[in-house]
Amino acid sequence: MIELLNVTKSFSKGKEKFKVLEDISFSVNKGEILCLLGASGCGKSTLLRLMGGFDLPDSGSIAMNGSKVSKPTPDSILVFQEFNQLLPWKTVLQNVIYPLKVNHKYQSDQKRREHAEKYLEMVKLEGFYHSFPHQLSGGMKQKAALARALALQPSILLMDEPFGSLDALTRQSLQTVLLESWDKTGVSIIFVTHDIQEAMEIADNTLQRPRSIGSSEYMKLYEKLYTILCEK
Amino acid sequence: MMCIMKIKKFIWIFILLILWQITALSGKVSPLIFPSLGMILKAMVHAIIQGELLSQTLFSIAIIIEGLFIGAILAFVLAIVSRMSESLNSLVETLITLAHPLPGIALLPIIILWLGTGRASIVFIIVHSVLWPLLLNLITGFRATPKVYSDVGRNIGLNRLVLLKEIHIPASLPYLISGFKIAWARAWRALISAEMVFGAVGGKGGLGWYIFKQRVFMDTAGMFAALVVIMLIGILVEEVLFERVEVLTIRRWGMTEK
Numbered sequence: 456m457i458e459l460l461n462v463t464k465s466f467s468k469g470k471e472k473f474k475v476l477e478d479i480s481f482s483v484n485k486g487e488i489l490c491l492l493g494a495s496g497c498g499k500s501t502l503l504r505l506m507g508g509f510d511l512p513d514s515g516s517i518a519m520n521g522s523k524v525s526k527p528t529p530d531s532i533l534v535f536q537e538f539n540q541l542l543p544w545k546t547v548l549q550n551v552i553y554p555l556k557v558n559h560k561y562q563s564d565q566k567r568r569e570h571a572e573k574y575l576e577m578v579k580l581e582g583f584y585h586s587f588p589h590q591l592s593g594g595m596k597q598k599a600a601l602a603r604a605l606a607l608q609p610s611i612l613l614m615d616e617p618f619g620s621l622d623a624l625t626r627q628s629l630q631t632v633l634l635e636s637w638d639k640t641g642v643s644i645i646f647v648t649h650d651i652q653e654a655m656e657i658a659d660n661t662l663q664r665p666r667s668i669g670s671s672e673y674m675k676l677y678e679k680l681y682t683i684l685c686e687k
Numbered sequence: 688m689m690c691i692m693k694i695k696k697f698i699w700i701f702i703l704l705i706l707w708q709i710t711a712l713s714g715k716v717s718p719l720i721f722p723s724l725g726m727i728l729k730a731m732v733h734a735i736i737q738g739e740l741l742s743q744t745l746f747s748i749a750i751i752i753e754g755l756f757i758g759a760i761l762a763f764v765l766a767i768v769s770r771m772s773e774s775l776n777s778l779v780e781t782l783i784t785l786a787h788p789l790p791g792i793a794l795l796p797i798i799i800l801w802l803g804t805g806r807a808s809i810v811f812i813i814v815h816s817v818l819w820p821l822l823l824n825l826i827t828g829f830r831a832t833p834k835v836y837s838d839v840g841r842n843i844g845l846n847r848l849v850l851l852k853e854i855h856i857p858a859s860l861p862y863l864i865s866g867f868k869i870a871w872a873r874a875w876r877a878l879i880s881a882e883m884v885f886g887a888v889g890g891k892g893g894l895g896w897y898i899f900k901q902r903v904f905m906d907t908a909g910m911f912a913a914l915v916v917i918m919l920i921g922i923l924v925e926e927v928l929f930e931r932v933e934v935l936t937i938r939r940w941g942m943t944e945k
Contacts, residue, residue: 507842509838509841509842526841527838527841527842527844528842528844529842529843529844532842532843533838533842535835535838535839537833537835539833539835539836540835540836540839542836542839542854542857543940543941543942544857544860544936544940544942553843554843554844557843557844557845557849558843558844587939587940587941588941589940589941589942590941607843
């Protein structure tokens with residue numbers, strides 16, 4: 456599905472050069488969720504932007520469905536941490552419909568509208584179709600952004616700490632919404648986070664998902680991930 | 688809040704008018720150079736009934752709209768050109784650096800040499816006064832567009848030109864509106880001064896010429912009547928037109944304070 460081979464990326468700051476990513480290789484299959492877990496500034500977002508085609512790697516290759524990623528495409532949609540990723544001059548519904556229109560999904564406005572409403576319903580945003588983004592709470596904005604991304608029916612969702620600025624309760628309900636939508640759509644997800652607990656709730660790739668938070672298995676996994684992170 | 692602000696403004700205007708009237712009626716100043724409110728009102732009514740004040744105002748407004756329109760189109764074209772490449776951006780910035788500090792009125796003698804004293808010259812000077820502040824604001828607005836908007840635009844597959852139209856222009860609307868406010872004020876200033884210098888073209892010279900002419904006749908009240916008209920138009924455009932546009936766009940979309 457998406458395959459990275461020996462990806463390297465560095466940034467220059469003045470005369471100094473910082474190697475942010477070195478020799479990264481992995482692949483994600485269709486329908487999988489992969490969490491990229493790590494402390495702030497370790498290059499998670501950089502890696503995600505490379506996968507989305509927003510930046511190009513210095514060396515190595517990134518391929519999606521066999522073809523090289525060279526620019527952003529609607530087939531892999533990036534969902535950002537920023538609450539202001541919705542276009543403020545469009546209503547929630549228009550924000551979801553607009554990308555469909557740009558990409559010529561469906562012939563009629565009516566069909567596009569129905570399609571958009573279906574996805575807004577999926578993320579539980581009924582009743583806010585005609586609100587402008589500034590009228591929504593942070594969590595609702597992220598739900599709308601998720602609906603906009605899913606409505607395009609991409610092969611892969613690239614999520615850059617999308618729930619990072621939310622309070623614990625809202626975050627939990629959005630994680631549930633995300634997993635439910637993933638169940639319904641079967642989209643592959645690469646999920647960047649610095650929160651071990653969040654990674655464990657969402658990921659199914661790294662290790663088997665321990666569902667019950669109190670279990671000893673859960674604690675063991677948490678400890679293990681924590682040590683790995685601290686050693687870094 | 689907004690409403691209280693407005694009422695306060697009206698109260699201040701009222702107080703200033705009373706002060707004016709007291710000064711005029713105190714007998715310490717000659718009504719020939721400091722007319723009372725009644726005289727100004729009479730002069731205004733007279734000039735309106737007679738038709739000249741209105742026709743001169745319409746003449747001025749037509750020129751200003753023409754100048755604003757041409758200036759706005761040029762500003763958009765140059766702003767888009769400046770986004771096309773690094774060297775073109777540098778060219779546009781150089782043009783702004785050179786031309787922006789130049790008051791329109793300083794160009795008058797040259798413009799008279801080049802274009803004569805007709806309507807075209809006045810339009811030219813208005814375009815000059817409008818273009819640079821508008822362009823500067825547009826470019827600033829484009830630059831201030833949050834990166835996440837253009838990332839989203841690129842992600843859903845917009846090409847550069849559509850990105851500019853669909854993302855950068857709406858995102859820089861607050862800058863665009865304030866650019867138009869500055870441009871509008873500058874255009875008025877340039878217009879009035881240019882009209883005073885050029886005089887009438889075929890009997891019509893606009894408000895600037897009207898004020899100048901009343902001075903020749905020592906019609907002080909008439910001069911003030913024209914000034915009042917200019918102020919009223921200014922208030923109408925600022926408080927009604929721009930206000931309306933802001934309420935319908937950037938305030939509705941939460942893109943500005945208040």
